[in-house]
Amino acid sequence: AQKITQTQPGMFVQEKEAVTLDCTYDTSDQSYGLFWYKQPSSGEMIFLIYQGSYDEQNATEGRYSLNFQKARKSANLVISASQLGDSAMYFCAMRWGWEGGRRALTFGSGTRLQVQP
Amino acid sequence: GAVVSQHPSWVICKSGTSVKIECRSLDFQATTMFWYRQFPKQSLMLMATSNEGSKATYEQGVEKDKFLINHASLTLSTLTVTSAHPEDSSFYICSAAPPGPSAFFGQGTRLTVV
Numbered sequence A: 001a002q003k004i005t006q007t008q009p010g011m012f013v014q015e016k017e018a019v020t021l022d023c024t025y026d027t028s029d030q031s032y033g034l035f036w037y038k039q040p041s042s043g044e045m046i047f048l049i050y051q052g053s054y055d056e057q058n059a060t061e062g063r064y065s066l067n068f069q070k071a072r073k074s075a076n077l078v079i080s081a082s083q084l085g086d087s088a089m090y091f092c093a094m095r096w097g098w099e100g101g102r103r104a105l106t107f108g109s110g111t112r113l114q115v116q117p
Numbered sequence B: 001g002a003v004v005s006q007h008p009s010w011v012i013c014k015s016g017t018s019v020k021i022e023c024r025s026l027d028f029q030a031t032t033m034f035w036y037r038q039f040p041k042q043s044l045m046l047m048a049t050s051n052e053g054s055k056a057t058y059e060q061g062v063e064k065d066k067f068l069i070n071h072a073s074l075t076l077s078t079l080t081v082t083s084a085h086p087e088d089s090s091f092y093i094c095s096a097a098p099p100g101p102s103a104f105f106g107q108g109t110r111l112t113v114v
Helices: none
Strands: A003-005 A010-014 A019-021 A024-026 A032-039 A046-052 A064-069 A074-079 A088-096 A111-116 B004-007 B010-013 B019-025 B032-038 B045-051 B067-073 B076-081 B090-096 B109-113
Touching (some): A003 A088, A010 A019, A019 A111, A024 A074, A032 A064, A046 A064, A046 A074, A074 A088, B004 B090, B010 B019, B019 B032, B019 B090, B019 B109, B032 B076, B045 B067, B045 B076, B076 B090
Parallel strands (some): A010 A111, B010 B109
Antiparallel strands (some): A003 A024, A032 A046, A032 A088, A064 A074, B004 B019, B032 B045, B032 B090
16 A cells, blocks of 8 residues: 555744654655645645655755655655744655656645744 | 646635636646645545546545536646535645646635535
8 A cells, every 4th residue: 555654743843943754655666756745824735845766865955855765665854944934734745656747646644843932 | 836826715605506616737738637625634635637638537435526627728627516515615726747746736725615
């Protein structure tokens, strides 16, 4: 079965500190892509970062980095120097195969991050 | 990044009426678009895959006669909730992907059926 698991329903972090949001996945496929999205209270899904299964280096986008451990099937999101505006719901998602836009994403249950001043 | 636009952002309708939601890819062509539904405090669940020029593919448990999908052009997919009932109240959000590894979402539509 192909599944995405986020085990942290909620996380707290102090402003300016780093935080790691966990994500594990289960698949027998060799080709897949891993995504992280931020969903503020407005509901929009903001794309943060992408990691391909064959990418040898961990993806980074500004304050976001993805700690990709293929053997462990984990794709944790690291947010450095947290800001109050980072408070939101965060979803890990996966897309199987190399068909790009022709495949839907499967989402984890999400982690609610609250940044405290 | 690529832009996906969804309208309306919110809608309130009476039970028994139909509601149409539009999803547009603004700067790329999308032969495939996806419709998801999100209930409060839950994750996004795929409802259906919209294919330009052909029938949509629905996930198990999603009534195709209730959730009509039309993908008439390479930049527009519509989801029509027919004979809406209060249990259809939810957050509906579409997604599309330009060539490459990314995937973008519309702003979402909050549907309330009264």
